Amino acid sequence: MTLRLYNTCTRKKEEFKPITEGKVGIYVCGVTVYDSCHVGHARSALVFDVITRYLKYRGYEVTFVKNFTDVDDKIIDKAKATGLPFSEVAERYIREHNEDMDALGVERPTVAPRATDHIGGMIRLIQALFEKGLAYQAGGDVYYAVEKFPSYGKLSGRGLDDMMAGARVDVNEKKNNPLDFALWKASREGEPWWDSPWGKGRPGWHIECSVMSREFLGETFDIHGGGEDLVFPHHENEIAQSEGASGKPLANYWIHNGFVRINSEKMSKSLGNTCSIKDMLGSCRPEALRLFMLQSHYRSPVDYTDSSLAEAKLGLDRLYSTMQGIKEILAGKTDFSRVTMDSLPARHRGVLDRIDALPVRFAEAMDDDFNTARALGYLFDAVRVTNTYLAEERAAVSAATLFVLNRAKKHFEGTGRALGLLGSDPDDYFLEARDREASVRGLAMEEIERMIEERKQARAAKDWARADEIRRTLAEKKIILQDAGSTTTWKIE
RNA sequence: GGCGGCAUAGCCAAGUGGCUAAGGCAGCGGUCUGCAAAACCGUUAUUCCCCGGUUCAAGUCCGGGUGCCGCCUCCA
Known part of the structure; x- marks a missing residue:
């Protein structure tokens, strides 16, 4: 090559x-x-x-x-x-x-x-x-x-x-x-x-x-x-x-x-x-600007606007949210050292093959006059494959799942490093983004946490009216609540 | 005046003559959810500014036209 x-x-x-x-x-x-x-x-x-x-x-x-x-x-x-x-x-x-x-x-x-x-x-x-x-x-x-x-x-x-x-x-x-x-x-x-x-x-x-x-x-x-x-x-x-x-x-x-x-x-x-x-x-965060720049070829003119930067930021969130999904499952720490390529069930093997294609396609794009736009296209392809897999596996994680996700993580980190992207821990990334936004808008963190706690109790009591009222109140301040099981996280719109 | 570049979906954008024209954002329909969000699935360009030509085959090559832009002065 x-x-x-x-x-x-x-x-x-x-x-x-x-x-x-x-x-x-x-x-x-x-x-x-x-x-x-x-x-x-x-x-x-x-x-x-x-x-x-x-x-x-x-x-x-x-x-x-x-x-x-x-x-x-x-x-x-x-x-x-x-x-x-x-x-x-x-x-x-x-x-x-x-x-x-x-x-x-x-x-x-x-x-x-x-x-x-x-x-x-x-x-x-x-x-x-x-x-x-x-x-x-x-x-x-x-x-x-x-x-x-x-x-x-x-x-x-x-x-x-x-x-x-x-x-x-x-x-x-x-x-x-x-x-x-x-x-x-x-x-x-x-x-x-x-x-x-x-x-x-x-x-x-x-x-x-x-x-x-x-x-x-x-x-x-x-x-x-x-x-x-x-x-x-x-x-x-x-x-x-x-x-x-x-x-x-x-x-x-x-x-x-x-x-x-x-x-x-x-x-x-x-x-x-x-x-x-x-x-x-x-x-804006530096990585969003980087992603924005890399989505165009380096020799093309690039038009910088607030909205194009905001779009890049959403794209970056997408990448990190996949990294977060991987991290979450990998944190289960089940031992997968005995899993080998050959022992991998066909379904997992199929996903692994698609994920393993990432570094190959990445290099092929970058070798062609540093075509970062195409390289990112391949990165997002791999993200979608991983997201689908994540959605299927979440309910019943096996050693094979961990084996595949561990490989995915390595590929994302490796190609990401070559682009100067995905260098942060995904949890830090989202917390930082949220806290930064909150402080920019002068929102009181304690107040938000208090309302989330109150809503949690309302939900436990199946008081949906009160729960929805809190959701709406916070939504007016552009705060989006995300329920996942019994825990609730929040982010800024 | 001289030299050069670009024109691909609502927006951004890749595309190295040949299977279904990447990817992101936005939109729409669905799955999931108490309701949402996120995620997932499906969908969104019979066509690549226009007109000719070469070729079995062109977004991709050639000629012409139109429209944007850059450099020729310090500039990343």
């Missing part, structure tokens, strides 16, 4: 062949730390989190590098606006970024380098570009001479002439060609600076990634990723820098995730419709 992935550079799905058997080196462009992360950052982070999780699930040893751009015009602007040193602005948003990612259940990268720790490497790379005749100095600035690099435009699929025709290139008299980009910028008064052969200055945006990827992954590595907006100019320029200097391919595969829209509109600061991760997590 082979993993195939869509390579932006060739615009085709290709079979994945790592440089070193069993290992994968992946570099993803991280954030510029000048503001809080929004849902778009969340998508990118979740996409590459699932990609690295799946690569590990498949047995690869993954080295995942995701950088922080901690010196840049916008950070400097923010520093000026707030009166803080630029390094403190960066520090603050790095910390916030990490908190957000932890909250989303995104695994930390193997290395999270910062641009300012690699200034020396950048200077050396720029010098190498001078030696190759690809860089030129103009005052205290250094630019990359785009037309000296023949394959410029190969990633984004455009030629220099096409781009020249575009009206929106900025006019800068210091550049030989309007498409040339800055490798090094002279610092102005009050801006951070580093000494360099070209005077006091700071690096251009693109150079850091060329340097840090080589530092941690080598001149050529397996996968380079980022948001689709980075294809041009950022990644194109990285290629020009890295390949211009080394003469070797930068990355063998390029992966780009699609954008998030909000209510069918592009999310952007100018439209004022960005939604920060912090805000969003105040009203």
Whole structure:
């Protein structure tokens, strides 16, 4: 079975062949730390989190590098606006970024380098570009001479002439060609600076990634990723820098995730419709957002709305409710160690076969360019099979039942882990969801528990009128009571 | 102006030329329940934006049209 992935550079799905058997080196462009992360950052982070999780699930040893751009015009602007040193602005948003990612259940990268720790490497790379005749100095600035690099435009699929025709290139008299980009910028008064052969200055945006990827992954590595907006100019320029200097391919595969829209509109600061991760997590649980994102293919645009997120949450409840059902029966602790595949009665065997199909189909979907939407379809298929089985078995649990359910649990947990889902204990999941909702709505838990107790007594006395009255009263507060035998649980609608 | 993408049920969404077009949400009918909820069973696209073409066979390939969207400037 082979993993195939869509390579932006060739615009085709290709079979994945790592440089070193069993290992994968992946570099993803991280954030510029000048503001809080929004849902778009969340998508990118979740996409590459699932990609690295799946690569590990498949047995690869993954080295995942995701950088922080901690010196840049916008950070400097923010520093000026707030009166803080630029390094403190960066520090603050790095910390916030990490908190957000932890909250989303995104695994930390193997290395999270910062641009300012690699200034020396950048200077050396720029010098190498001078030696190759690809860089030129103009005052205290250094630019990359785009037309000296023949394959410029190969990633984004455009030629220099096409781009020249575009009206929106900025006019800068210091550049030989309007498409040339800055490798090094002279610092102005009050801006951070580093000494360099070209005077006091700071690096251009693109150079850091060329340097840090080589530092941690080598001149050529397996996968380079980022948001689709980075294809041009950022990644194109990285290629020009890295390949211009080394003469070797930068990355063998390029992966780009699609954008998030909000209510069918592009999310952007100018439209004022960005939604920060912090805000969003105040009203929804992280796993629901993850499920929502994974229900679309990573390259498609995704439209974020309150209702689509609410739907995803219901889907997540469905998954956890199956996990809860399994847990409940397994808690019976009957010994099933003597059950074997061969001794399994046909009816159980039939269910087991369908459940055992999950990891196989899951891998088949994920191997096809990380098709998480299809993979989730298979997961829900297995959920339905399990639910049916659960409904049939509940009355008379046998050792065979436990054997089958134990296997189901393993498969759900295994595939779930590869997606970053189903990591919580199901009981905790539902209690947490309920208590969170209750506190958001300011409901008094003691009062609810008291009324449930009263209703329990009414039911015992077959006083259905009183029991129903309590149900209705609580229902008005959106509290749904669920009777199961003699116990009653509740949840928020 | 240049480059690229998308159009599948009420909504979201997968679909790698060939058995009955995944899955989720919503809806409807039923089972279960004192009543409910959850769960389960059944049901919801004779058809995949439109028009041509290739093929024994097309949602899937090709050409044309229409409609959305992205990038080309900082952006995940």
